[in-house]
Amino acid sequence: MTLSVALFQMDIVFGDPAANEKKVESMFANLKEKQVDVVVLPELWTTGYDLTRLDEIADHEGKRAISFLSKLAQEYKVHLVAGSVAKRTDQGVTNSMLVLDANGELVKEYAKAHLFRLMDEEKHLIEGNDTGAFELAGIKSAGVICYDIRFPEWIRTHMLDNTKVLYVVAEWPAKRIDHWKALLISRAIENQCYVIACNRVGADPNNKFGGHSMVIGPWGEIIEDAADKETILYSEIDIQQVDDVRQQIPIFTDRRPDIYRL
Numbered sequence: 238m239t240l241s242v243a244l245f246q247m248d249i250v251f252g253d254p255a256a257n258e259k260k261v262e263s264m265f266a267n268l269k270e271k272q273v274d275v276v277v278l279p280e281l282w283t284t285g286y287d288l289t290r291l292d293e294i295a296d297h298e299g300k301r302a303i304s305f306l307s308k309l310a311q312e313y314k315v316h317l318v319a320g321s322v323a324k325r326t327d328q329g330v331t332n333s334m335l336v337l338d339a340n341g342e343l344v345k346e347y348a349k350a351h352l353f354r355l356m357d358e359e360k361h362l363i364e365g366n367d368t369g370a371f372e373l374a375g376i377k378s379a380g381v382i383c384y385d386i387r388f389p390e391w392i393r394t395h396m397l398d399n400t401k402v403l404y405v406v407a408e409w410p411a412k413r414i415d416h417w418k419a420l421l422i423s424r425a426i427e428n429q430c431y432v433i434a435c436n437r438v439g440a441d442p443n444n445k446f447g448g449h450s451m452v453i454g455p456w457g458e459i460i461e462d463a464a465d466k467e468t469i470l471y472s473e474i475d476i477q478q479v480d481d482v483r484q485q486i487p488i489f490t491d492r493r494p495d496i497y498r499l
């Protein structure tokens with residue numbers, strides 16, 4: 238089974254959901270000629286890291302983004318791993334990934350579990366406690382957000398149920414882009430899964446962001462790398478390769494959880 242993906246490696250207008258929606262719409266318009274199964278957006282694509290203005294710009298229960306995305310999913314008949322948005326709840330604001338199927342139905346929300354202190358997330362956001370596991374296009378998948386990839390035990394938690402694709406959405410700064418690449422490749426090799434990782438480009442008042450959205454195979458090979466300009470990164474992956482690699486080196490059979498410390 239093959240899956241074709243399109244990663245929107247976009248710049249994000251700081252604190253301006255309407256402008257970012259326009260940009261996403263124009264990127265969708267570019268898809269017209271392509272056969273795409275899944276579109277992936279970056280982290281906090283509606284607001285960027287304008288965290289001090291969340292009172293004004295956070296999305297109440299994510300309703301605005303879900304309605305916007307649902308229309309696009311139906312119009313273009315694509316599944317969406319729609320990055321994340323700042324979602325206002327009664328408890329506080331979460332950094333929430335939204336996953337919608339091609340009928341426009343919300344199939345998963347995942348609130349970022351590990352908040353990133355270097356960008357003040359813990360001052361403005363509340364963390365999630367639920368996993369990012371979901372099924373999309375008939376494939377067992379999981380989604381995590383940016384800093385989450387520094388926690389291999391969290392990613393492994395998602396991989397123990399024969400999960401084959403890990404989606405990562407991010408606003409990863411350019412100055413640590415070497416970490417981004419090394420961590421993504423490591424997560425692919427150690428979990429023998431596809432890693433489909435969408436980062437943003439451009440800058441905000443505090444950071445320059447590094448791009449290099451990537452599609453990495455279950456052997457750890459980089460299949461596509463978007464470099465550091467705004468672009469749509471296309472790739473077609475063969476899901477069977479996950480089983481082939483897992484048969485060749487059966488790490489999930491050989492694990493020794495009885496001696497591991499969590």
Ligand SMILES: O=C(O)CCC(=O)C(=O)O
Pocket residue numbers: 353356382383384385387408409410413416
């Ligand atoms: O871990 C890092 O170096 C970057 C993480 C990050 O930018 C984020 O979680 O938003």
